[in-house]
Amino acid sequence: MAETVKAVKAHGSYEARDLISYLSIIYSLSDEPTGPRCYRGQSVSSWKVKPSVMRELRSDAERQILSELLVEAPNEFGSDKSMFDKLVRAQHYSLPTRLLDVTLNPLVGLYFACEEEKFQSEDGVVQVFDFQKGREKFSDSDTVSVICNLSRLSDVEKKKIINRYDVVGPRVADWSESNKKMFRLMPEVKRLMQFVRVEKPYFLDKINPLDLFRYYFVYPSKNNRRVIAQSGAFIAAGLLQYHSLEQSAGLKHKKIIIPCQCKKKIVAQLDALNINSRTMFPEVEFTSKYIKKKWAVGSD
Structure with a gap:
């Protein structure tokens, strides 16, 4: 009983x-x-x-460990078209990533x-x-591409984006078209957009700053045996560091x-x-x- x-x-x-x-x-x-x-x-x-990347490693390790794995095992990631797919596969091989x-x-x-x-x-x-x-997205979402490609930025670059967000504010009303334009002109944001365009050449420079500071549920592509077996999905957050x-x-x-x-x-x-x-x-x-x-x- x-x-x-x-x-x-x-x-x-x-x-x-x-x-x-x-x-x-x-x-x-x-x-x-x-x-x-x-x-x-x-x-x-x-x-x-x-x-795991925020529990087990130094804050500046994310970009380095991913780059090292992609260099050491390029054939393993050859079929992955997006950074999200690469992060899912890297996590499958026990590499810490920003995906939960x-x-x-x-x-x-x-x-x-x-x-x-x-x-x-x-x-x-x-x-x-x-x-x-x-708040749910599919793996081919533009928002998911932006969030996942944050893993290619240095810790210093990510902190500069966070500082700009803190200056403007967390409310939708805070982000006038002028503030959005200034955000998109930041060198760090421009570099982020370059990474996104590698997988999505059509991507317009219309990033919504608030997307980088929200939690999203992501449905993965069912091209991974373990994800299928575990009915797996992911939570993706941009620069919130999963504090709250x-x-x-x-x-x-x-x-x-x-x-x-x-x-x-x-x-x-x-x-x-x-x-x-x-x-x-x-x-x-x-x-x-x-x-x-x-x-x-x-x-x-």
């Missing part, structure tokens, strides 16, 4: 102790999203919701909150994001805490539904690891 679902409504936080109670919470979420709803499972509930992994499948989110063995003594969490209509994703005006946020003592049981329940490392990671090496673990001494 499922244990009682505990909800802390004042903070938009819930607690699930098994698969049934988790699904009960998912079905009970009352706010019908006007845009896409997505999930992000994290092994430790106290972790900040930030992509999410999933459209709540069970996949639950799996990633529970599966990592070295964090079995820590409470996990599933972050739930309901995006407003208009949970408080963004463009989405609603809730979280479901998974107590550490319940993780092992939930992993077994998900495995019974064929949600495991073999299906989440379709590469042969992960299938091999799954089979090895399944038949290891003491695993029954």
Whole structure:
């Protein structure tokens, strides 16, 4: 029998102790999203919701590590037409990027909150994001191209763009046509546009400065086996550094805490539904690891 679902409504936080109670919470979420709803499972509930490039590396590393990978393995990226596709593939190869992994499948989110063995003594969490209509983009979006090509700028260049935004202000009313024109004439913004035109020669110099300071949900192209297996999608942010994703005006946020003592049981329940490392990671090496673990001494 499922244990009682505990909800802390004042903070938009819930607690699930098994698969049934988790699904009960998912079905009970009352706010019908006007845009896409997505999930992000994290092994430790106290972790900040930030992509790996902003958690694991120095602030000036983003451009360098991407350039190094593209130089070292050009054939791996030969079929990628956009910077978004390159970032998705780089992340697939464990390179930190500015894209935040999410999933459209709540069970996949639950799996990633529970599966990592070295964090079995820590409470996990599933972050739930309901995006407003208009904050979703497809991978070929011009806005997504602009955001992703920020990864080609230096840290100094990005800071200059941020400083200009801080001077003008965050409101739509602040950005008169004159302010937009001055923004587009910045050398750093012009360089950004050059990178965008490499993948989109038709791109007009009509960048909306506010697009660089918003969160967007992005549907990826289904040309990546892992993205398909995980019902994957991404959250993209320009220069916000993911400081306030949970408080963004463009989405609603809730979280479901998974107590550490319940993780092992939930992993077994998900495995019974064929949600495991073999299906989440379709590469042969992960299938091999799954089979090895399944038949290891003491695993029954």
